[in-house]
Amino acid sequence: MNPRKEVLIVEDESLIAMAIEFKLKQAGWPVCGRATSGEEAVEKVRACLPGLLLMDIRLAGDLDGLETIRVIREFSTVPVVFMTGYQDPTTKRRALELNPLAFLEKPLKLMDLEPILTGLLNAGSLDSAGAR
Amino acid sequence: MSILSRGPSRCLPLRSFLTRLGLLAALPVLCAYMTASYAYLKRSRESYLSNAETHALNLAKAVDRRLDYILDGLTMLAASPYLDAPEDLAAFHSVAARFRSVYGIHVILADLDSNMLLNTRTPYGTALPRLPVPRGHAAVPEVLRTGRPSIGDSFMGPVAGESLIAAVVPVTRADSVHRLLLGTPELRLFQGLLDAIPFPEAWIAVLLDGKGDEMARLGQAGLSEESVRNLGYEFSERVGSSNWELKLYAPRSELIGGLLREGAGWLVALLLSLGATSLIGIVYGRRMISTAEALILGRGIDAEAAPILEIRQVAEKLRAIEDQRDQSLRLLELFIENMPAAVAMFDRDMRYISCSRRFLADYRLGNRDIRGLSHYEVFPDIPEGWKEIHRRCLEGAVERCERDPFPRSDGSTDWVRWELRPWNGSDGAVGGLVLFSEVITGTVESERRIERSLEEKELLLQELLHRTNNNMQGIQALMLLYSQVDPGADLPGFVNLMTGRIAAMATVYRLLIDSSDLSRVDFGEYLESVGRAAAERVPGKTSCALDLDIESIPVLFDVVVAVALAVLELFDLVLLNPAPDGEGPTLRVRLRREGTDSIALTVSGFGGSSSQISEHRKVLALELADQIVREQIKGTLERSDVFGVTGWTIRFNDKQYTQRVSR
Numbered sequence: 070m071n072p073r074k075e076v077l078i079v080e081d082e083s084l085i086a087m088a089i090e091f092k093l094k095q096a097g098w099p100v101c102g103r104a105t106s107g108e109e110a111v112e113k114v115r116a117c118l119p120g121l122l123l124m125d126i127r128l129a130g131d132l133d134g135l136e137t138i139r140v141i142r143e144f145s146t147v148p149v150v151f152m153t154g155y156q157d158p159t160t161k162r163r164a165l166e167l168n169p170l171a172f173l174e175k176p177l178k179l180m181d182l183e184p185i186l187t188g189l190l191n192a193g194s195l196d197s198a199g200a201r
Numbered sequence: 202m203s204i205l206s207r208g209p210s211r212c213l214p215l216r217s218f219l220t221r222l223g224l225l226a227a228l229p230v231l232c233a234y235m236t237a238s239y240a241y242l243k244r245s246r247e248s249y250l251s252n253a254e255t256h257a258l259n260l261a262k263a264v265d266r267r268l269d270y271i272l273d274g275l276t277m278l279a280a281s282p283y284l285d286a287p288e289d290l291a292a293f294h295s296v297a298a299r300f301r302s303v304y305g306i307h308v309i310l311a312d313l314d315s316n317m318l319l320n321t322r323t324p325y326g327t328a329l330p331r332l333p334v335p336r337g338h339a340a341v342p343e344v345l346r347t348g349r350p351s352i353g354d355s356f357m358g359p360v361a362g363e364s365l366i367a368a369v370v371p372v373t374r375a376d377s378v379h380r381l382l383l384g385t386p387e388l389r390l391f392q393g394l395l396d397a398i399p400f401p402e403a404w405i406a407v408l409l410d411g412k413g414d415e416m417a418r419l420g421q422a423g424l425s426e427e428s429v430r431n432l433g434y435e436f437s438e439r440v441g442s443s444n445w446e447l448k449l450y451a452p453r454s455e456l457i458g459g460l461l462r463e464g465a466g467w468l469v470a471l472l473l474s475l476g477a478t479s480l481i482g483i484v485y486g487r488r489m490i491s492t493a494e495a496l497i498l499g500r501g502i503d504a505e506a507a508p509i510l511e512i513r514q515v516a517e518k519l520r521a522i523e524d525q526r527d528q529s530l531r532l533l534e535l536f537i538e539n540m541p542a543a544v545a546m547f548d549r550d551m552r553y554i555s556c557s558r559r560f561l562a563d564y565r566l567g568n569r570d571i572r573g574l575s576h577y578e579v580f581p582d583i584p585e586g587w588k589e590i591h592r593r594c595l596e597g598a599v600e601r602c603e604r605d606p607f608p609r610s611d612g613s614t615d616w617v618r619w620e621l622r623p624w625n626g627s628d629g630a631v632g633g634l635v636l637f638s639e640v641i642t643g644t645v646e647s648e649r650r651i652e653r654s655l656e657e658k659e660l661l662l663q664e665l666l667h668r669t670n671n672n673m674q675g676i677q678a679l680m681l682l683y684s685q686v687d688p689g690a691d692l693p694g695f696v697n698l699m700t701g702r703i704a705a706m707a708t709v710y711r712l713l714i715d716s717s718d719l720s721r722v723d724f725g726e727y728l729e730s731v732g733r734a735a736a737e738r739v740p741g742k743t744s745c746a747l748d749l750d751i752e753s754i755p756v757l758f759d760v761v762v763a764v765a766l767a768v769l770e771l772f773d774l775v776l777l778n779p780a781p782d783g784e785g786p787t788l789r790v791r792l793r794r795e796g797t798d799s800i801a802l803t804v805s806g807f808g809g810s811s812s813q814i815s816e817h818r819k820v821l822a823l824e825l826a827d828q829i830v831r832e833q834i835k836g837t838l839e840r841s842d843v844f845g846v847t848g849w850t851i852r853f854n855d856k857q858y859t860q861r862v863s864r
Contacts, residue, residue, distance in 0.1 A: 081833060082671055082674070082675055082763075082833065083763075083825075083828045083829045083832040083833045084675045084678045084679060084682075084766060084825065084829060085671070085674050085675055085678045086832075087678065087682065087825070087828060088677070088678030088679075088681050088682055089678075091681070091682060091685065092681065095685075103832070105832050105833060127667060129759070129833075153667070154666065154667035154668070154669070154670035154671045154674070155663055155666040155667040155670060157663060174670070175667075175670040175671055175673070175674045176670050176671075176673040176674040176677055177674065179677060179678065179681055
């Protein structure tokens with residue numbers, strides 16, 4: 070069994086971030102932190118070197134989730150799973166250009182989050198996705 | 202080149218044409234004048250020569266008649282009986298003397314041997330010499346030979362001592378010449394004869410004997426023979442039966458001078474008549490040219506003043522046409538001027554012919570009279586692209602544009618819809634352009650506002666969908682957290698809790714729809730609404746009063762939703778465990794703006810520990826409220842107890858919280 074990667078949750082809705090963190094920790098996934106903005110996410114990726122990013126596309130602040138990934142890609146190949154409440158075709162196309170592991174639409178079943186990540190882990194995606 | 206020759210490059214001014222036409226018309230008159238002049242010259246010369254010839258003939262005749270007269274007298278005298286006997290010669294001398302007095306000539310009687318028998322120049326009996334023999338023609342021998350009278354050439358008289366001529370008649374008796382009778386007139390006789398005949402001063406007439414000696418002369422004296430011969434015309438007439446000759450010289454200069462004098466008169470008359478004709482022609486020609494120019498150049502003329510009937514008629518017709526045209530133009534100008542659209546009419550040089558008042562208003566030209574001005578003078582900054590469009594349309598193209606920016610001199614930009622098309626003159630050629638235009642800036646701006654509004658609406662819908670999904674996610678998260686943290690909570694209480702959260706979410710959307718600003722809602726109104734709903738929702742609701750002290754503060758939608766989640770946790774804490782006071786348990790809510798950016802929200806009335814709320818739930822509620830305030834809206838949550846009643850104050854800066862990025 071592959072060792073579980075540390076997850077960084079990037080979500081500007083604190084309640085949702087707290088619930089995701091709670092659920093992941095409950096399933097045994099280490100969470101290295103939460104970030105509510107793109108700028109904060111970039112700092113925390115540099116600081117804690119997560120193995121996976123759970124990234125909301127719509128974020129408060131100057132950077133949205135997509136722009137944040139572009140910045141992170143300059144120094145890290147950390148794999149990313151996008152979350153969003155709504156995406157128009159253009160946004161979705163832009164997101165797919167960044168080669169995410171998965172694209173999750175809200176409201177997502179928090180119960181299903183852990184099995185999805187585990188499936189990605191077992192498929193080896195978490196090892197290679199960032200290098201693509 | 203003839204003025205009638207045709208060619209594409211041949212083009213004469215009207216004045217030159219009419220001048221040449223006048224000269225051409227005068228040419229036959231000049232030819233006729235030249236022909237007449239030639240005929241007159243010829244006739245004058247012939248007349249002059251004929252006159253001279255007649256003069257010569259008359260002079261010769263006069264001399265001849267005088268000789269005949271002398272010979273006749275001598276012939277009569279020769280019949281005198283005193284010549285029959287020698288003794289009667291003395292008597293004959295007397296008869297001859299009377300003859301002399303009548304005829305003015307002396308008489309000589311000679312015998313057949315040329316011995317002079319008597320001479321009236323000397324008394325009878327005087328010894329007389331023989332008859333002299335003249336150089337040239339001698340009459341005596343001829344009379345002796347022919348027996349007929351004869352005239353001899355001049356000779357020097359031995360008795361008279363002067364030049365004489367001899368007119369000799371025979372004295373015939375019994376059919377034979379018996380003696381000779383001579384009349385010897387002096388040459389003066391002939392000079393006097395010629396002098397008595399009227400004779401032009403410039404002419405010269407010379408009476409010559411047979412040997413060419415001059416016997417008498419008329420006219421200028423002192424001229425050498427060569428000068429006389431070179432004088433001009435020469436006429437010669439033989440004088441009767443003699444071998445005399447009369448020569449007449451008529452000077453050519455006199456003929457020419459006369460002709461010149463007379464011709465000069467005619468020439469002056471011709472010039473005067475031509476001058477008078479030209480003057481009249483010029484006066485009338487100029488009037489006609491001025492009239493024609495006015496007609497051709499379309500200046501119009503006074504029909505009453507037109508000098509020629511046809512021109513007057515044409516002028517009247519033109520005036521009628523011009524009046525009709527002017528009326529049509531006035532109607533057209535009136536029509537264009539009052540058109541409710543922006544219309545301008547140009548000539549080929551893009552000069553305004555007319556324009557509507559709407560055009561002046563739309564293009565901010567006030568009440569300027571721009572007729573006759575160039576479009577490029579009125580709008581000096583017009584782009585080159587427009588000029589190119591004008592050129593194309595002047596070649597017949599029709600162009601239009603539904604939406605075109607029109608930069609103003611003040612830096613603003615209007616939008617115009619326009620159509621530019623040529624108009625044709627009566628000859629079918631393009632006479633200019635007509636511009637139909639409409640300033641549609643208002644329409645364009647409205648369309649843009651609508652487009653922006655639709656875009657905003659679409660964004661709003663996207664945002665609402667996002668928010669709804671997020672909120673559902675939030676409710677789900679809340680349920681998850683509460684169910685995990687407080688697994689012993691009763692189900693009705695849990696359902697009540699979640700219902701309150703969902704109602705609060707619904708309320709914010711209702712307020713958002715009613716808001717004039719689709720990004721903000723009135724936070725005070727929202728708090729009052731969710732506060733009353735929360736108070737009504739709790740069990741035993743009448744046990745807790747509601748005290749609201751709230752300002753109306755518009756706050757960003759996202760902030761409201763986040764703060765609401767935190768505040769609802771605090772409301773639940775208070776409502777489930779209110780602090781008793783004098784007036785009964787009360788949920789107090791205060792909302793104030795502090796300074797320009799900070800907003801303070803105080804919720805108080807919490808009464809401490811209670812059986813209605815577990816410690817886990819209390820901790821979770823405060824932790825949720827704290828994390829939402831701290832992480833999501835970057836604010837602070839502080840406890841604020843007053844007189845033993847627990848409360849909390851949330852402070853946040855709504856200006857720091859930017860709207861969620863929407864992409």
